[in-house]
Amino acid sequence: MDNADYAAVALRIANADLSDLDAVRAALHDEPWWADRLAEPDLPVLRAVADGLRRALDALVADDGETVLAEINELLAEHPPRPRLSGHGGRNGNPNWHVHVAGPDAPAVDEVAAAAAWGLAQGVVQHGTTRWGRCEADGCETYFLDTSTNQAKRFCSPRCANRMHVAAFRARRRA
Structure with a gap:
């Protein structure tokens, strides 16, 4: 290991x-x-x-x-x-x-x-x-290590990112 x-x-x-x-x-x-x-x-x-x-x-x-x-x-x-x-x-x-x-x-x-x-x-x-974070998705408090090149990770996983992006898209469509 x-x-x-x-x-x-x-x-x-x-x-x-x-x-x-x-x-x-x-x-x-x-x-x-x-x-x-x-x-x-x-x-x-x-x-x-x-x-x-x-x-x-x-x-x-x-x-x-x-x-x-x-x-x-x-x-x-x-x-x-x-x-x-x-x-x-x-x-x-x-x-x-x-x-x-x-x-x-x-x-x-x-x-x-x-x-x-x-x-x-x-x-x-x-x-x-500076590369440690906590997921910004509603209801998720998962910690993560951001090893991305641009250091812009906001979510712990693609699942949380997709869920929040879909929710934001639907909110914009309603408005």
Whole structure:
């Protein structure tokens, strides 16, 4: 897993419905090695991580650098990454080199929390503080990372953008 993937994990946890284990597993569908190992007692930890991620993301959207620094550093202190190089999962005898953020025997919740904290920190290092946003569609509060060339992303997905554009078009036609 690379840093870009860890930033995606941070966003998925921040945006996830963490009401029950099935919802958490759905949010982590791209990481079955974590999702399958999570248990009900892990939910309070993940909810606390998500709250910290949301505070940091709100600060990023508001361009409040001091709060970004404090919130992300708090997440890193509470859920420190313990990086280790891994080479499993390759093909034809060639290892698939990547970095894990927790030890081999760490509980899945520890690795998810560390990955989310590390991912958000690396996302800020890689992309700065101006490329983070919150969807402007009515009823959607999804956080996103804008990697577009013109940095003009306003919606989390084409679905939200289309919904808002169709609503605006219909409103203009009525008027």
